[in-house]
Amino acid sequence: MKTHRIAVIPGDGIGKEVVPEGLRVLDAAARRFGLGLAYEHFDWSCETYRKTGRMMPADGLDRLREFDAIFLGAVGYPGVPDHVSLWGLLIPIRRRFEQYACVRPIRLYPGLDSPLRDPAGLDLVVIRENVEGEYSEIGGRLYQGSEGELAVQESVFTRRGVDRILRHAFDLARTRRRRVTSATKSNGIIHTMPYWDERFAAIAAEYPDVSTDQFHIDILTAHFVLRPGRFDVVVGSNLFGDILSDLGAAVAGTIGIAPSANINPERKHPSMFEPVHGSAPDIAGKGVANPIAQILSGAMMLEHLGHGDAARAIEQAVESALGDRRLHTPDMGGRATTAELGAAIAGAL
Amino acid sequence: MKTHRIAVIPGDGIGKEVVPEGLRVLDAAARRFGLGLAYEHFDWSCETYRKTGRMMPADGLDRLREFDAIFLGAVGYPGVPDHVSLWGLLIPIRRRFEQYACVRPIRLYPGLDSPLRDPAGLDLVVIRENVEGEYSEIGGRLYQGSEGELAVQESVFTRRGVDRILRHAFDLARTRRRRVTSATKSNGIIHTMPYWDERFAAIAAEYPDVSTDQFHIDILTAHFVLRPGRFDVVVGSNLFGDILSDLGAAVAGTIGIAPSANINPERKHPSMFEPVHGSAPDIAGKGVANPIAQILSGAMMLEHLGHGDAARAIEQAVESALGDRRLHTPDMGGRATTAELGAAIAGAL
Ligand SMILES: CC(C)[C@H](C(=O)O)[C@@H](O)C(=O)O
Numbered sequence: 001m002k003t004h005r006i007a008v009i010p011g012d013g014i015g016k017e018v019v020p021e022g023l024r025v026l027d028a029a030a031r032r033f034g035l036g037l038a039y040e041h042f043d044w045s046c047e048t049y050r051k052t053g054r055m056m057p058a059d060g061l062d063r064l065r066e067f068d069a070i071f072l073g074a075v076g077y078p079g080v081p082d083h084v085s086l087w088g089l090l091i092p093i094r095r096r097f098e099q100y101a102c103v104r105p106i107r108l109y110p111g112l113d114s115p116l117r118d119p120a121g122l123d124l125v126v127i128r129e130n131v132e133g134e135y136s137e138i139g140g141r142l143y144q145g146s147e148g149e150l151a152v153q154e155s156v157f158t159r160r161g162v163d164r165i166l167r168h169a170f171d172l173a174r175t176r177r178r179r180v181t182s183a184t185k186s187n188g189i190i191h192t193m194p195y196w197d198e199r200f201a202a203i204a205a206e207y208p209d210v211s212t213d214q215f216h217i218d219i220l221t222a223h224f225v226l227r228p229g230r231f232d233v234v235v236g237s238n239l240f241g242d243i244l245s246d247l248g249a250a251v252a253g254t255i256g257i258a259p260s261a262n263i264n265p266e267r268k269h270p271s272m273f274e275p276v277h278g279s280a281p282d283i284a285g286k287g288v289a290n291p292i293a294q295i296l297s298g299a300m301m302l303e304h305l306g307h308g309d310a311a312r313a314i315e316q317a318v319e320s321a322l323g324d325r326r327l328h329t330p331d332m333g334g335r336a337t338t339a340e341l342g343a344a345i346a347g348a349l
Numbered sequence: 350m351k352t353h354r355i356a357v358i359p360g361d362g363i364g365k366e367v368v369p370e371g372l373r374v375l376d377a378a379a380r381r382f383g384l385g386l387a388y389e390h391f392d393w394s395c396e397t398y399r400k401t402g403r404m405m406p407a408d409g410l411d412r413l414r415e416f417d418a419i420f421l422g423a424v425g426y427p428g429v430p431d432h433v434s435l436w437g438l439l440i441p442i443r444r445r446f447e448q449y450a451c452v453r454p455i456r457l458y459p460g461l462d463s464p465l466r467d468p469a470g471l472d473l474v475v476i477r478e479n480v481e482g483e484y485s486e487i488g489g490r491l492y493q494g495s496e497g498e499l500a501v502q503e504s505v506f507t508r509r510g511v512d513r514i515l516r517h518a519f520d521l522a523r524t525r526r527r528r529v530t531s532a533t534k535s536n537g538i539i540h541t542m543p544y545w546d547e548r549f550a551a552i553a554a555e556y557p558d559v560s561t562d563q564f565h566i567d568i569l570t571a572h573f574v575l576r577p578g579r580f581d582v583v584v585g586s587n588l589f590g591d592i593l594s595d596l597g598a599a600v601a602g603t604i605g606i607a608p609s610a611n612i613n614p615e616r617k618h619p620s621m622f623e624p625v626h627g628s629a630p631d632i633a634g635k636g637v638a639n640p641i642a643q644i645l646s647g648a649m650m651l652e653h654l655g656h657g658d659a660a661r662a663i664e665q666a667v668e669s670a671l672g673d674r675r676l677h678t679p680d681m682g683g684r685a686t687t688a689e690l691g692a693a694i695a696g697a698l
């Protein structure tokens with residue numbers, strides 16, 4: 001039995017509460033399917049930052065390099081500016097390990113109410129470009145502190161970066177309903193987005209068996225609410241993928257259930273698995289956070305590590321737990337605790 | 350009686366179908382309230398572009414300068430790239446006439462179904478920065494046509510530009526429920542968005558009687574779906590305001606009802622009134638577009654011109670028409686035509 005070495009970073013806020021439930025379910029799956037999972041825990045977080053002035057040690061990325069996967073909770077906490085905490089931990093991991101494909105599936109679960117009257121057919125995957133685009137270190141300020149002050153920010157889209165994420169989306173569509181929707185805004189953002197559209201047309205031509213359409217991000221968010229069932233694979237830039245995955249999760253019922261995989265498709269580097277949601281300081285420490293996004297991120301990790309059967313078993317355990325409303329956490333309209341729901345899912349395995 | 354001179358630009362697609370209904374209702378209001386409205390029509394559009402290579406004549410902006418207001422339909426049509434059509438007409442008008450405050454109210458109408466099971470309390474105004482930010486002419490490509498190709502796009506946020514839109518939002522909040530929510534993304538977009546947050550904190554300090562909060566745009570779109578009733582005034586950048594206003598309109602039932610005002614608050618230049626929706630090529634020519642966004646944009650225009658009573662009468666006429674489902678257009682789940690609904694609203698005045 002090969003043992004997979006997993007780096008575990010609970011991070012901040014509810015990350016610290018949902019990661020233990022994720023591990024509990026992973027352990028149950030490991031027992032049932034005879035998998036070897038060896039965890040190493042890293043307490044890198046905003047607390048670390050307050051003590052040391054760094055979110056992780058100087059050699060943090062080097063220490064992660066040898067793992068087979070990274071299992072992350074959430075990062076960010078009041079008192080440390082978000083751009084400091086995220087760019088000191090989450091974003092460098094995505095970038096250094098070329099996790100350019102962010103995969104965020106969204107679907108309905110029986111027993112979980114959507115805020116929509118008619119969410120029928122919602123079953124999509126957001127493929128988000130994860131290492132370039134609008135999230136860029138290039139930029140700064142001029143005339144700082146004066147009336148003439150201004151801040152600039154560069155977005156950068158490379159052919160290599162755009163083409164590979166588009167191909168990832170088309171390849172995935174071939175395993176699904178063969179439809180790719182592109183999120184754009186080429187009527188407003190006139191340098192990078194028309195370029196995105198051109199590359200989308202070029203890559204689409206390589207996949208004549210996949211049907212395509214594209215929408216500007218403004219109306220696309222409206223479609224997510226008005227006809228969510230029409231989408232299969234939705235591909236977007238770093239920013240647009242970020243927005244659509246939170247919105248999609250909300251449309252499915254709660255952002256507490258949406259998992260995400262930050263994949264290095266070439267498998268040269270470890271991939272990272274984390275919920276779509278953040279550290280949620282408003283509910284942190286109360287033990288009521290929904291652990292399902294973390295648990296399903298664990299399932300995506302097992303899938304990536306070659307254990308599709310175990311991944312599917314976790315998904316089924318989640319489904320069966322969601323069927324019992326007494327196990328719903330407050331974001332799902334219930335009163336269960338994080339631990340109660342986590343234990344029930346582990347038990348169902 | 351002062352006569353207001355109005356430049357009318359129907360534009361493309363359904364713009365050509367909804368503008369006549371907007372004018373029909375404006376005329377009815379003018380008769381009832383004794384207003385003088387003198388229209389001049391401009392056929393600037395993608396058709397013009399195909400004939401002349403320009404969306405509007407070279408002196409187009411100069412010709413608009415002398416009007417009291419501009420009443421626009423929608424711009425953009427397949428065959429002309431969106432960045433060409435929009436940056437040849439809509440965007441230059443917003444910029445040359447310093448229409449930096451884009452005001453987009455969103456509320457529920459009795460008789461119109463929201464896609465949400467519980468949209469209770471939805472009544473907000475998106476205040477969108479309208480002339481800088483992510484919509485920037487600065488950028489371009491390198492290594493064009495080669496493997497190393499890349500496109501860059503600069504976002505620019507100036508102190509003057511940010512402060513004035515924030516103040517506009519806070520001033521408006523004082524006439525409403527005294528709450529301003531800021532849309533940000535300072536955890537991902539690390540140069541301009543932290544700057545936006547800093548200015549938001551600084552301007553908020555000038556309005557101690559107004560309560561504030563801020564959300565990253567991803568989770569904010571989720572909140573629009575999960576708890577839309579919690580918002581009063583929502584202020585965002587050019588891109589974020591664009592997204593939130595379409596999403597908000599969808600949450601209210603259809604983007605066919607959302608009006609918008611592009612305001613030059615100093616009244617040095619004409620302001621422009623147009624629906625939030627676009628030219629909708631998919632339904633253009635069928636006579637089924639919802640004219641309400643255009644009609645309510647007309648109401649906002651009358652309000653701006655000092656005729657609040659007439660504006661409110663139009664809103665009431667819209668409400669009364671919406672109470673009759675036989676007058677609903679297809680986007681509202683009905684079978685009425687653009688003209689039937691427009692005529693009914695004019696009739697109700
Ligand atoms: C057509 C487009 C350029 C425009 C915008 O993004 O400003 C539209 O979406 C709007 O909301 O007015």
Ligand SMILES: CC(C)[C@H](C(=O)O)[C@@H](O)C(=O)O
Pocket residue numbers: 076086090242276278536537567
């Ligand atoms: C925390 C933040 C930087 C992050 C992002 O925007 O990438 C998060 O919203 C996500 O979706 O993973």
